[in-house]
Amino acid sequence: MEDEKALEFRALTSQWKQQVTDFFEELKDAGDYKYFHPHPLTAKEAEIRCNYAGNDIYYISVEGKQILGYGMLRGWDEGYEIPSLGIVIHQSARGIGLGKTFIHFLHVIARRKGAKRIRVKVYTENVVALKLYEGIGYKFHAAEEGQKIGFFNL
Numbered sequence: 746m747e748d749e750k751a752l753e754f755r756a757l758t759s760q761w762k763q764q765v766t767d768f769f770e771e772l773k774d775a776g777d778y779k780y781f782h783p784h785p786l787t788a789k790e791a792e793i794r795c796n797y798a799g800n801d802i803y804y805i806s807v808e809g810k811q812i813l814g815y816g817m818l819r820g821w822d823e824g825y826e827i828p829s830l831g832i833v834i835h836q837s838a839r840g841i842g843l844g845k846t847f848i849h850f851l852h853v854i855a856r857r858k859g860a861k862r863i864r865v866k867v868y869t870e871n872v873v874a875l876k877l878y879e880g881i882g883y884k885f886h887a888a889e890e891g892q893k894i895g896f897f898n899l
């Protein structure tokens with residue numbers, strides 16, 4: 746029998762369009778767009794990401810049909826060797842290690858795709874994310890427009 750509450754990481758596909766649209770809406774309502782805005786959090790963008798076919802990576806963390814987190818590795822499409830990682834965890838699923846686990850999962854994908862380093866951009870006042878990345882071993886080198894740039898050697 747299928748486990749309706751199974752915890753999984755899933756590649757985004759069109760079957761998730763409605764859930765992703767709702768998830769983006771909830772992120773906006775919670776004010777998360779302030780720290781997480783790789784693209785607008787609109788229904789149109791949800792559709793684009795769910796139908797995306799390319800070299801970049803868009804994944805969700807789900808519990809059954811419920812989305813708990815959204816993560817990505819981008820830059821390959823634009824020809825960069827070092828992908829940029831972005832991640833957001835739903836407010837209701839924070840503080841239990843999902844963000845850290847998701848990042849390590851994305852690192853495995855990056856290694857499988859031959860990447861040697863990962864880049865992140867984090868707002869200087871986003872202390873939770875900075876602590877998380879630094880705890881994993883990211884080194885932050887410089888700041889531009891209020892954001893720190895960090896790298897992790899895979």
Ligand SMILES: CC(C)(COP(=O)(O)OP(=O)(O)OC[C@H]1O[C@@H](n2cnc3c(N)ncnc32)[C@H](O)[C@@H]1OP(=O)(O)O)[C@@H](O)C(=O)NCCC(=O)NCCS
Pocket residue numbers: 777780781830831832833834835838839840841842843844845846866867871872873874876877880
């Ligand atoms: C940053 C974010 C992804 C963390 O997700 P999370 O699942 O809550 O994080 P985890 O439970 O895996 O915690 C990992 C580490 O983060 C830090 N952390 C998590 N919650 C924290 C809190 N409330 N206060 C301080 N540090 C915290 C800790 O270092 C923790 O490590 P520890 O458990 O060994 O102490 C989540 O807060 C989020 O989605 N924020 C909004 C979007 C964002 O800022 N994204 C990152 C920029 S791309």
